[in-house]
Amino acid sequence: MELTAEPRRETTSWLIRNKWTVVFGVIIAGTIFAALDFSCNNLTCVTAVLSSSLRQSTPLILGALCGVIGERSGVVNIGIEGQMLMAAFVAFLANVYLGNLWMATLIGASAGAFMGLLLAWMAVSLRMDQIIGGTVINILAIGITGYFYIPGLTTQGKFAPITLGPLADIPLIGPVLFRNGPITYLAIILVFVLHYVLFYTRWGLRTRAVGEHPRAADTVGINVYKMRYINVILGGALAGLAGAFLTLEGVGTFERGMTNGRGFLALAIMIMGKWTPIGSWGAALLFGFTYAMQTQLQFKGVNLPPQFIGSLPYILTILVLAGFVGRSRAPAASGVPYEKE
């Protein structure tokens, strides 16, 4: 009798346990293939669409990762948008005045981290409602970047793609995966690092404990406040990287309100990815792909109003969410301020 409980799980194959994920993956892959087949007639075009997908997904995944580690530790972050915008602005200024892209990236990430600190202070120390805290961050970022914006400031260039040696010569995969800007590489690495850290290290276990049941975590000696502070500040740095990507790798300059809702999209992507780094990456890539497809379809001159093609990424996201992803569960204590007894 005692033996029957455990082995059952071992004998079921991975394929059967995750059958819905597999079905879902096959459908998505098929759709992507069909879409590429429809809109492209040569390999160069396919490569272009795919690498554009990856580029488009970079700020989204970084923003989503910010949301993931914040919420995993119990702090809802509505302020991703503001953290991104602030960092984009600061990184741009740093680049203009220092002329060093790497320094500017670092400074941008620090600006994001500082906004994270502000959010953590409001959410953890002041026990302020976290939706309000995030909204404060968002308005503050719009205000400060708008107030200190200097029109006509000239940019000092942006990151050029780095080619990873012979890997970049592999057909299709090479130019898509191994010919990117540094922040895009960093984002991909961070997805796996955070996955590992969250689920396979003591730090990750503690973070999740604090987000699911802070009182229990507190009882066994985990410092709830400290864990939340550090996670939200690190999250801010990630959102900051996303902002730096926009000014230093993507667009190359700063415009008012240039994040244009990407922080909110990142929030949606985080929920779609069920609060996991890899799931969020999948969602971000899918979104990036629909974005790239939209451009490609318009370029190809499909006989549809541009606004219909423009709605495509968003409608697809809703369909995917409603059809496949279904109910998602946030970390139990996410959004609840913790008060020590």
Added chain:
Amino acid sequence: MTKATATEPVENRTTATLRRIWRGISVPLVAVLLGLLIGALLLIASGSNPIDAYRALIKGAFGSPVAIQRTLEKATPLIFSGLAVAFAFKAGLFNIGAQGQLLVGAVVAAYVGFSIEGLPAIIHAPLALLAGGLAGALYGYIPGALKTYTGAHEVIVTIMLNYVAINLTDYLADGPWKDPSPTNIVARTPKIFPSASLPLVGNVPSGFILALIAALVVWWLLYRTTLGYEIRTVGLNSSAAQYAGIRVARMIILTMMISGFLAGLGGSVETLGINGRFQPGFNTGLGFDGITVALLGKTNPFGVIPAAILLGAMRAGSSQMQFSAGVASEITDVITAFILFFVAADVIVKKLIRQRGVDDEQVKLSTGWSSH
């Protein structure tokens, strides 16, 4: 409230009421002053004269009948979108989609306004308003229904629908509903007939009066009807509500529809009372500002009104400030952020004005994140 009367039984009614009012307004009042103070510090630090700036701001917002009218005009759609967001919060739903619902309402109201001719104003204007509201309600139905039937999170769906709404209204204003007059080259609808426009009552836009009525109705609905009670119960604890026999799924859909209706009305009022037509880009941010207004008003229908007027005043006054004091209008966003901060962080403010006893309703919004 009951606590106050229990501890001070000898105090007479009027002073008790006054004390309660003071309790209610002291924190927001101090928060506004602190927000302005921090804004002033920022102005000084960046080499501007805060007194000149604020004088221009106040003059632009309240300095003349026309200025007051402009302030009220700016506040009107914000009251509606603020009510929309606040109402959804009461059911534990975060409606980031007020922006989209507002846009859809604005374009449909314009359509009814320019396409039907010969109706008397007493029918035409309400009809256009209603159509806009219903369009918003329908647009709010989508996330509500998707949430109950498929579990799709309303935050994602409403964010996505905002973008869809921008595209949809843009398409209508640049396609089937485009202004056909030969001089027109931009995407916009024709002008609405005068019978559909909302008139001024003296210097007060009638849309503003409608907004006040809407706030009253929302308050009544939430606190004086069974439906409102059920909605609030769902917001506080959805599993308890389910256990008590409340049909949670139905409440979620209904709440999103009412919220969408309010946002749609906001868009309609903007079209019928201010712009006279729908033009893409003219309503940008009004829905998102609804979140700020709802939070500033502590999700209370009556709190939303002063919050919207405050924001409206800053919007109306900021152009005057930019013009005559040379201060970038975005400083008002910084001030707004700090006001919101101090309203929410009332621990700090209460310590500052030595007010004791926390007996007001705590705002709990983000706890609704993963409920239902």
